[in-house]
Amino acid sequence: MTSAPSAVLNASWSHLGHDVHCLQRIPDQDVEHGGRQRPALLLVHGFGASTDHWRHNIPKLSLTHEVHAIDLLGFGRSAKPGGLDYGGDLWKDQLVAYVNERIGRPTVIVGNSLGGYAALAAAAALESQSAGVVLLNAAGYFSDEKFSPKPKDMSSRLRQMIGQGLSRDLVVKWLIYPLIQRMIFENLRRPGVIRRTLQQVYIDPANVDDDLIESIRRPSLDPGAFQVFRNVFQARGLRGKAIDELFNDLQAPLLLLWGDGDPWLRNAKAKQDKFRTYAREASLEVKEVLLNAGHCPHDEVPDLVNSELLEWLNGLSIA
Numbered sequence: 001m002t003s004a005p006s007a008v009l010n011a012s013w014s015h016l017g018h019d020v021h022c023l024q025r026i027p028d029q030d031v032e033h034g035g036r037q038r039p040a041l042l043l044v045h046g047f048g049a050s051t052d053h054w055r056h057n058i059p060k061l062s063l064t065h066e067v068h069a070i071d072l073l074g075f076g077r078s079a080k081p082g083g084l085d086y087g088g089d090l091w092k093d094q095l096v097a098y099v100n101e102r103i104g105r106p107t108v109i110v111g112n113s114l115g116g117y118a119a120l121a122a123a124a125a126l127e128s129q130s131a132g133v134v135l136l137n138a139a140g141y142f143s144d145e146k147f148s149p150k151p152k153d154m155s156s157r158l159r160q161m162i163g164q165g166l167s168r169d170l171v172v173k174w175l176i177y178p179l180i181q182r183m184i185f186e187n188l189r190r191p192g193v194i195r196r197t198l199q200q201v202y203i204d205p206a207n208v209d210d211d212l213i214e215s216i217r218r219p220s221l222d223p224g225a226f227q228v229f230r231n232v233f234q235a236r237g238l239r240g241k242a243i244d245e246l247f248n249d250l251q252a253p254l255l256l257l258w259g260d261g262d263p264w265l266r267n268a269k270a271k272q273d274k275f276r277t278y279a280r281e282a283s284l285e286v287k288e289v290l291l292n293a294g295h296c297p298h299d300e301v302p303d304l305v306n307s308e309l310l311e312w313l314n315g316l317s318i319a
Contacts, residue, residue, distance in 0.1 A: 013098065013101070013102060015073065015093075015094045015097055015098070016073075016084075018073055018078070018079035018081050018084075019078065019079045020070065020071065020073065020078045020079070020094070020098075021050070021051065021070070021071040021076055021077035021078045022051070022068060022069065022070040022071070022098070022102070023051055023058075023068070023069050024066070024067070024068050024102075025058060025062035025066070025067045026062070026066045026067075027062060027063060027064060027065070027066070038064065038065050038066070038313070038316075039065070039105075039106050039107055039108045039131035039132065039313070039316060040065065040066040040067075040068060040103045040105060040106070040107045040108070040131075041061060041065050041066065041067045041068065041107070041108050041109075041110060041313075042068045042069070042070065042095065042098065042099065042103065042107050042108070042109045042110065042119075043057065043058070043067065043068070043069040043070075043110050043111075044069075044070060044072065044091075044095065044109060044110065044111035044112070044115035044116075044118055044119045045069075045071070045072070045075065045076065045111075045112060045115050046111075046112040046113030046114045046115045046116070046139075046295075046296070047075075047113055047114040047139075047232070048075065048216055048220075049075065049076070049112075049115075049215070049216060049296075050071045050075055050076025050077065050215055050216075050219060051069040051070065051071055051076060051077075052076070052211070052212070052215035053112070053212075053215065053296070053298070053299055054069050054298065054299075055211070055299070056207070056298070056299060056302035056303075056306075057298055057302055057305065057306055057309075060302075060306045060310075061306060061309065061310070064310070065313065066103075068098070068102070068103060068107075070094075070095070070098055072091045072094060072115065072118065073086070073090065073091070073094055074086050074224075074228035074231075074232075075219060075228070076219050077219065079224075080219075080222050080223065080224030080225055080227070080228050081224060082224060082227050084231075085231075085239075086228055086231045086232050087232070087238055087239040087240065088117055088118060088121055088140075088238035088239055088240030088241075089121075089239065089240050091114075091115075091118035091121075091122075092118055092121035092122045092125060092240060094118075095109060095118055095119065095121075095122035096122050096125050096126055099122070099126055099129060100126075100129070105129070106128070106129055106130065106131035107126070107129065107130065107131055108130075108131045108132040108133070108134060108252075108313065108316070109122055109123050109130070109132075109133055109134070110133075110134040110136070110309070111133075111134070111135060111136065111138065112136040112137060112138075112295075112296060112298055113136070113137055113138065113139050113264075113295065113296070114139045114238070116135040116136060116137065116138025116139060116140070117138055117139045117140040117238050117240070117243070118238075119133055119134070119135065119138075120133055120135060120138065120140070120243065120246050120247075120250070121240050121241065121246055123250060123252055124241075124246045124247075124249035124250045124251075125249075127251055128251060130250070130251060130252040131252060131316060132252045132253045132254070132255065132312075132313075132316055133250065133252055133253075133254050133255070134254075134255040134257060134309060134312075135254070135255070135256050135257070135275075136257045136258075136259070136296070136297055136298055136305070137257075137258060137259050137262050137264075137265060137295050137296070137297065138243075138275075139238065140238060140242075140243045141238070141242055141243065142242050142243050142244050142274055142278065143242035143244050143245060145242075181226075181229070181230050182226065185220075185225075185226050185229050185230070188220075189216075189217055189220035189221075191213050191214075191217055194213050194216050194217055195208060195213055198212065198213075200263060201262070201263055201264055201294045201295040201296065202293070202294045202295075202296065202299075202300045203259075203261045203292065203293055203294045203300065204293075204300055204301075207299055207300055207302075212299070243274075243275070243278065244274075244278040244281075244282070247278050247279050247281075247282035247284060248282045250282065250284060253284070253285040253286070253287075253312075253316065254279055254284050254285065254286040254287070255286075255287050255288075255289075255308075255309070255312045256272075256275055256276070256279075256286065256287070256288040256289070257289050257291060257297060257298075257305060257308060257309070258272055258288070258289070258290050258291060258297070259291055259293035259294045259295055259296065259297035259300065259301075260290040260291060260292060260293070261292065261293060261294050262293075262294050262295045263294065263295070264294075264295045265295070272288075275288075276288060287312060289308050291304055291305070291308075
């Protein structure tokens with residue numbers, strides 16, 4: 001009979017001097033034998049979510065594996081300080097620091113959506129400390145996708161504004177945009193809107209319950225939450241390496257779990273093909289599973305995700 005996992009909740013940790021919410025569960029048998037038989041797991045949520053979004057996964061996964069979950073800076077119960085450059089590089093560095101400082105051994109990083117990109121970037125940076133990566137409907141871009149970069153220095157921004165029409169650009173960017181963003185933010189954090197949004201991205205909305213709604217609404221009331229939203233909104237991207245470049249840096253196996261009915265993933269089939277193609281071009285050991293679910297398969301069909309993840313994990317080995 002498998003022992004029930006012991007839990008350490010709200011474990012104290014900080015990154016860049018800011019409080020980070022994280023939790024940890026270690027199976028009793030791992031505690032007894034030094035916890036080195038299997039890789040540790042680190043679960044990373046998507047945009048607007050938190051460690052609470054792994055509510056149906058942690059109890060099952062932690063029966064056999066040391067499981068950690070973390071709230072990215074700017075989300076959940078973690079700090080939401082102003083002045084940080086929120087994006088892929090910040091969250092990558094946060095995850096790398098957590099693995100090195102709190103886990104201290106090869107780790108499989110599991111990420112959904114925005115957290116999937118952060119998980120991949122962190123795993124690539126961790127090199128031999130990465131035991132694997134699991135991506136659930138990961139966000140990100142490829143190097144063949146073109147973006148118009150925003151000028152960094154003020155003189156270049158002014159030249160761009162003049163080229164686009166100075167008076168209109170000043171009014172829109174410095175007055176209208178902030179008002180629109182505030183209105184969008186206030187609307188998005190209403191419980192009814194959160195519920196309707198999730199019901200649109202879950203094929204089966206059975207798990208869109210009051211606890212899930214509150215886990216998303218509550219952090220939006222924290223001081224600094226709007227500035228985080230505005231920063232990410234304005235960035236229009238994760239501002240890190242392209243996925244194909246990260247695949248080339250990755251030294252660990254890859255599991256792709258797709259909610260195949262995801263309405264938030266633009267050109268879903270083409271995106272899946274790109275993940276598959278570039279992973280193989282990078283000579284990665286990759287497994288792909290399509291699930292009848294939406295954008296958050298770990299919460300919508302947790303039994304299927306847990307089963308696929310554990311089967312894949314059983315095939316991994318660490319020194």
